[in-house]
Amino acid sequence: MTSTETPAHSPEPTTNASTAMLAPDAEPHILCTDLVRIFSADGVEVQALQGLNLRVDPGEMVAVVGASGSGKSTLLTILSGLDTATAGVARVAGHDLLSMGGRERVAYQRHTVGFVWQQTSRNLLPYLTAAENVALAMNVAGTLRGAARATRVDELLGLLDVGEMRDRRPGELSGGQQQRVAIAVALANSPQVLLADEPTGELDESTSAAVLEAMRAVNDELGVTTLIVTHDPTVSGHVRRTVQIRDGRTSTEVLRSTRLDEFGEEQHVAEEFAVLDRVGRLQLPHDFMQSLELRDRVRLALEADHVGVWPGDEGRADAAARRSPEAAPQPTAPTGSEPAPPGGSDAPDAAATSRRARRAAERAAEASAAADASAGTDTSAGTETKDER
Numbered sequence: 001m002t003s004t005e006t007p008a009h010s011p012e013p014t015t016n017a018s019t020a021m022l023a024p025d026a027e028p029h030i031l032c033t034d035l036v037r038i039f040s041a042d043g044v045e046v047q048a049l050q051g052l053n054l055r056v057d058p059g060e061m062v063a064v065v066g067a068s069g070s071g072k073s074t075l076l077t078i079l080s081g082l083d084t085a086t087a088g089v090a091r092v093a094g095h096d097l098l099s100m101g102g103r104e105r106v107a108y109q110r111h112t113v114g115f116v117w118q119q120t121s122r123n124l125l126p127y128l129t130a131a132e133n134v135a136l137a138m139n140v141a142g143t144l145r146g147a148a149r150a151t152r153v154d155e156l157l158g159l160l161d162v163g164e165m166r167d168r169r170p171g172e173l174s175g176g177q178q179q180r181v182a183i184a185v186a187l188a189n190s191p192q193v194l195l196a197d198e199p200t201g202e203l204d205e206s207t208s209a210a211v212l213e214a215m216r217a218v219n220d221e222l223g224v225t226t227l228i229v230t231h232d233p234t235v236s237g238h239v240r241r242t243v244q245i246r247d248g249r250t251s252t253e254v255l256r257s258t259r260l261d262e263f264g265e266e267q268h269v270a271e272e273f274a275v276l277d278r279v280g281r282l283q284l285p286h287d288f289m290q291s292l293e294l295r296d297r298v299r300l301a302l303e304a305d306h307v308g309v310w311p312g313d314e315g316r317a318d319a320a321a322r323r324s325p326e327a328a329p330q331p332t333a334p335t336g337s338e339p340a341p342p343g344g345s346d347a348p349d350a351a352a353t354s355r356r357a358r359r360a361a362e363r364a365a366e367a368s369a370a371a372d373a374s375a376g377t378d379t380s381a382g383t384e385t386k387d388e389r
Ligand SMILES: Nc1ncnc2c1ncn2[C@@H]1O[C@H](COP(=O)(O)OP(=O)(O)OP(=O)(O)O)[C@@H](O)[C@H]1O
Pocket: 039, 040, 041, 046, 047, 048, 066, 067, 068, 069, 070, 071, 072, 073, 074, 075, 231
């Protein structure tokens, strides 16, 4: 079994995994559109979220990762109904979080979402046992009674692999066990969405991995839509989709999938995509910008199958062209022809048109050759993709 990491920078066309997932027909469980949260403290405004876009479909398990201060907790606090966004759209399981009234908000927090916080002390009451903590959440929401409640408590603790700890208080449990009980508490009232803010932030590496696997098992078993925010990049090994948040905006996404290679062996593949919002904005990776000294203005060119980006300043373009390919990767231009900066004196429309026509002809010839080859040979050498969750 092998693992491959493919960066966003690949000029190859993207797989249809992301397109399928972002299909606009199904109502998502979590939808944030141009979400803004501005805090004012001592006359200073902080834009914690600057037009964040996020979509999570029912049953998905997604991680949002980002540096400290990038807006992760702000996002989760809004999604949990504890804070309200300044502007934009935030909808969770049919609830409009910006217009929700007080009564709907309480019902939302009790029945629609469950939360797990980083601090174990915030998740559990120290003087109650594990079982009592789970039962208390049901009591507050008025769900299940008597034997049915007791059965559900034991089912949940069993699912999280802490059934034998049911009569212990949090102080008698390890950090990882406390977080498992906290997940059981969050699931007590069968929420549609589980939200977790740094659920492994106080745990060591191996305990973190075990808790994340427990969350994945819960997601598989119960189908609860799960969103984890964390600064820990290793979380991406436990989820199918990881969204990177930078400066209060989603910037890139990593999708993991399993493919069968030509020998029938499973290959784990992680592909990184830049996130494009509905008005066409995207964030270029920092290393791209540094490498080509991109800043302030860039030139764009629409090619037959991709968009080219060049430094806006001719001097910088020349500097980039002088560098070796290793030191300064070129924009995603197809090989075989040197792309000219659009709008420049050396980029007449006719030349661009003829380049496009030539590439189209080349592609048509390749497709025809491939069709000929597959007609006369065994076609089983292709790869297969299946979801990994
Ligand atoms: N109540 C508040 N008042 C003023 N500023 C705030 C408030 N809450 C958050 N901020 C600011 O908003 C920004 C985002 O904070 P947030 O807590 O969402 O970051 P984070 O990504 O969760 O960081 P960390 O990884 O350190 O937990 C920060 O600049 C922070 O200082």
